[in-house]
Amino acid sequence: MRLVLGIESSCDETAAALVTDGRRIVAQRIASQDDAHRPYGGVVPEIAARAHAERLAPLIAATLADAGVTLADVDAVAATAGPGLIGGVMVGLVTAKALAMAGDKPLLAINHLEGHALSPRLADPGLGFPYLLLLASGGHCQLLLVAGVGQYRRLATTIDDALGEAFDKTAKVLGLGFPGGPAVERIALTGDPARVPLPRPLLGSAEPHFSFAGLKSAVLRAKHAGIYADADIAAAFQQAAIDCVVDRTARALNEAGVVSALVAAGGVAANAAVRAALEALAARHGLPFVAPPLALCTDNAAMIAWAGIERMELSGWAASDPLDFAARPRWPLDPEAAPARGAGVKA
Numbered sequence: 001m002r003l004v005l006g007i008e009s010s011c012d013e014t015a016a017a018l019v020t021d022g023r024r025i026v027a028q029r030i031a032s033q034d035d036a037h038r039p040y041g042g043v044v045p046e047i048a049a050r051a052h053a054e055r056l057a058p059l060i061a062a063t064l065a066d067a068g069v070t071l072a073d074v075d076a077v078a079a080t081a082g083p084g085l086i087g088g089v090m091v092g093l094v095t096a097k098a099l100a101m102a103g104d105k106p107l108l109a110i111n112h113l114e115g116h117a118l119s120p121r122l123a124d125p126g127l128g129f130p131y132l133l134l135l136a137s138g139g140h141c142q143l144l145l146v147a148g149v150g151q152y153r154r155l156a157t158t159i160d161d162a163l164g165e166a167f168d169k170t171a172k173v174l175g176l177g178f179p180g181g182p183a184v185e186r187i188a189l190t191g192d193p194a195r196v197p198l199p200r201p202l203l204g205s206a207e208p209h210f211s212f213a214g215l216k217s218a219v220l221r222a223k224h225a226g227i228y229a230d231a232d233i234a235a236a237f238q239q240a241a242i243d244c245v246v247d248r249t250a251r252a253l254n255e256a257g258v259v260s261a262l263v264a265a266g267g268v269a270a271n272a273a274v275r276a277a278l279e280a281l282a283a284r285h286g287l288p289f290v291a292p293p294l295a296l297c298t299d300n301a302a303m304i305a306w307a308g309i310e311r312m313e314l315s316g317w318a319a320s321d322p323l324d325f326a327a328r329p330r331w332p333l334d335p336e337a338a339p340a341r342g343a344g345v346k347a
């Protein structure tokens, strides 16, 4: 049995995990920084970096203690090396380098998006390649054809906002606090989506991409109109977003060719209504729908350890990244993908 230590610090979760090549999460700890960022209504990079620097080393020590192992028992150290908020990424990556050097272990510099992309395989050993992946988080909204470990073809991305960002902005407009996604989902349960007319950007469009900026502005206008209940606005927003996601994903399924499954990952994949709509879409295409358990959808270190294990297995446990590997604020999974139109495109 092989054991990999995973480290995640690219946004506002400080996380460490120990995962075996037998897909067992032996121990994992996540320290959320929600309280530190709540007064600002969003993640403040400088505060995040400082919090990671304070918390990461003790968190790793506690994770090792939880598992009853020491660094000597670990076969490799995997850390997010990008994309993300650069200060936080550097804290995690430098910590991993120090541990790898001190323990004479291989270092694995992991793409955070690859962690999300492969996380469904950690939970579901039956999920084989190729699969169509909707990766929807706070910073990304992409459809990827996952042909194998390290083999990603981007079929669509957002031309403006990420889907999780739209959830967070909606929460802010409605005064629901931070983080926004779960709060919008909760209040939407009691609302009627039919009461608030909202647009569905790029629905039915011949181009493959997503757009959520127009929907976000329409939510703001609906709130300012002062005639709709917050729960109805939340429900209408979520339904409009889901209609867009289903439409764009259906288009990608038609383009992707033969796939083994429709898969969702990233923070927004924790949303039950999004999951249900994608499951129904998959069924219409005669495909299984796979999404990791909720705790593996949002940022965590188990998915980083797992991505390291996948890379290790591909290389016969010989992979290793150099100790001067630089943290990357941007790191697209598919470097060949043409830029989507529009400004403010996320990597």
Ligand code: KG4
Pocket: 011, 136, 137, 138, 139, 140, 163, 164, 165, 167, 168, 179, 180, 181, 182, 185, 266, 267, 268, 269, 270, 271, 272, 297, 298, 299
């Ligand atoms: O993957 P993640 O934890 O971090 C990034 O890599 O961005 O995703 C966080 C995003 C946030 O925008 C959050 O509001 C959203 O995922 N999110 C949700 C839900 N849980 C988290 N969005 C909708 N419904 C949820 N239940």
Ligand code: ZN
Pocket: 112, 116, 137, 138, 266, 267, 298, 299
């Ligand atoms: Zn993430």
